[in-house]
Amino acid sequence: MSQDYEVTKQNKIRQIREKGAYDRDTVHGILDAGLVAHVAFVQDGEPVVVPMLYGRDGETLFLHGARKSRVIRLLEKTRRACINVTLLDGLVFARSAFHSSMNYRSVTVFGPARLVDDLDAKKHALHVINECTMPGRRAELRMSHDNELKMTGVIAVDIEAASAKVSDKMPDDDLDDLDAPVWGGVLPIETRFTELLPDEHVKESIEPSAALRAMEGKKL
Amino acid sequence: MSQDYEVTKQNKIRQIREKGAYDRDTVHGILDAGLVAHVAFVQDGEPVVVPMLYGRDGETLFLHGARKSRVIRLLEKTRRACINVTLLDGLVFARSAFHSSMNYRSVTVFGPARLVDDLDAKKHALHVINECTMPGRRAELRMSHDNELKMTGVIAVDIEAASAKVSDKMPDDDLDDLDAPVWGGVLPIETRFTELLPDEHVKESIEPSAALRAMEGKKL
Numbered sequence A, B: 001m002s003q004d005y006e007v008t009k010q011n012k013i014r015q016i017r018e019k020g021a022y023d024r025d026t027v028h029g030i031l032d033a034g035l036v037a038h039v040a041f042v043q044d045g046e047p048v049v050v051p052m053l054y055g056r057d058g059e060t061l062f063l064h065g066a067r068k069s070r071v072i073r074l075l076e077k078t079r080r081a082c083i084n085v086t087l088l089d090g091l092v093f094a095r096s097a098f099h100s101s102m103n104y105r106s107v108t109v110f111g112p113a114r115l116v117d118d119l120d121a122k123k124h125a126l127h128v129i130n131e132c133t134m135p136g137r138r139a140e141l142r143m144s145h146d147n148e149l150k151m152t153g154v155i156a157v158d159i160e161a162a163s164a165k166v167s168d169k170m171p172d173d174d175l176d177d178l179d180a181p182v183w184g185g186v187l188p189i190e191t192r193f194t195e196l197l198p199d200e201h202v203k204e205s206i207e208p209s210a211a212l213r214a215m216e217g218k219k220l
Helices: A024-033 A070-078 A121-133 A146-151 B024-035 B068-080 B121-133 B146-151
Strands: A036-043 A046-057 A062-066 A080-093 A101-115 A152-158 A161-165 A185-193 B036-043 B047-059 B060-066 B079-091 B101-115 B152-156 B159-169 B184-193
Touching: A024 A046, A024 A080, A024 A101, A024 A161, A036 A062, A036 A070, A036 A101, A036 B036, A036 B047, A036 B079, A046 A070, A046 A121, A046 B036, A046 B079, A046 B101, A062 A070, A062 A121, A070 A152, A070 B159, A080 A152, A101 B047, A101 B121, A121 A152, A121 A161, A121 B101, A146 A152, A146 B121, A152 B159, B024 B047, B024 B101, B024 B159, B036 B060, B036 B068, B047 B068, B047 B121, B060 B121, B068 B101, B068 B152, B079 B152, B121 B146, B121 B152, B146 B152
Parallel strands: none
Antiparallel strands: A036 A046, A036 A080, A046 A062, A062 A152, A080 A101, A080 A185, A101 A152, A101 A161, A185 B184, B036 B047, B036 B079, B047 B060, B060 B152, B079 B101, B079 B184, B101 B152, B101 B159
């Protein structure tokens, strides 16, 4: 398999091309760092976008939702998805509005969507989503009931085309603007887990597992 | 104007309806708290989604990008957009995979998209985006050059239909699962600005303005 995704009309980076990347390592790294994907599909010729948890297994992204939900039904029917995962890293305060921007890591994936209906394949997909969003948690929980699996719809999207765009920089000001008496730089943005909060049903003898503890304070 | 957005086929909340809201205060509040919007449009019958900064002015959202960029050209041409803004607030660790979920604030907007070409209207739209993303910063910067304005494309999306979905809760476990020796609760997620980092061109005498200082440490 090629290290790079093929550049097509869909995934070609047109603006600020030096920020673009098509290599699998960069694309996979950002997909694995993110937690929420924005999934776009077409309904009656019009665009719809929905935020969803997801999991990556090689060159496939798995999504889940209520079996009867619009996003699951329409991805099953229309068979096409575009998925974007963006992590916001900062605001770039340049010395002109034009050069002001943001720092971010972003991946856009295009691919065919299909309903995962086979029971074993569905269990595998849900396991992937669980491990990507709450690593180690699944093993602490009971098996899923049959009706829970029936009520859950799973969609697989194979990564057909993908591109990454990463910006991690100080302002790129015009030379003429550098003498202006204006502060320039970056205000970083951090997204991180804080501390576990138990619900009212947790018994005194029960502590969060090491897997859960390991997530505390972690930066996305 | 009605306090609530009309419920249509597009914006109707179908799953977990108690989390849904159609009132303008909730929708506006989430739009004003967010920084990045995911903007979906249709290209050759297929869905595309792109992350963008944005600004809200009453019942209109403004987006900007390079005038020649795909997102600006296609929103101008197809005239339909769906925009989602999601703020992630936590992972909900239930005692079953089925009830595990996330806490979030999310708004989805549907509406007609139009290119803002009139120069004064364009300047106004850019001012709105600036104030929403970097409050107070615009006044510190020079006027935009004519060619900068020409190179920038602005799209207005009027909020035709909108819905909010907010989840801020502890696990909603099955009664049968509460006796399992498993920890349950929430791991909050915070997205916040950290501390301003000056670039190499900042002169010693120049400090960040009060407007910029006010953003440090702020939670989204």
